[in-house]
Amino acid sequence: MTTKISTADARKNFANIVNKVAYGKETIVLTRRGQDVAALVSIDELELIQQIEDHIDLEDAKLALAESGENIPAEEVWKQLGL
Known part of the structure; x- marks a missing residue:
């Protein structure tokens, strides 16, 4: 269930809202x-x-690796990025 409340009302009832x-x-x-x-x-x-976002990020990374056709060592990526 989603409830909408103004920020002004939220300030007044903060503890109740957090509960x-x-x-x-x-x-x-x-x-x-x-x-x-x-x-x-x-x-x-x-x-x-956060778990859903992590899963999506992992799937995107796997797809990017599959499309690139090559694996690049992390050290090389860091070097290219100046890290």
């Missing part, structure tokens, strides 16, 4: 002048989002 997100597993979308500006999600949801 809803942390313990009620509720997603809160913060708005400013009627526009969505941020979202508060539980740590479990954040970790899931």
Whole structure:
């Protein structure tokens, strides 16, 4: 369930909102002048989002390696990037 709340109201009810997100597993979308500006999600949801992003990044990397046809040692990449 997603609830929208203004940033001004969020400031006034911060502790209550954090509890809803942390313990009620509720997603809160913060708005400013009627526009969505941020979202508060539980740590479990954040970790899931990060795992999904990591999986997508890994799949993209595998695809890029397959398309390049060659493996480049990390040291060479770092050298090319000046690291």
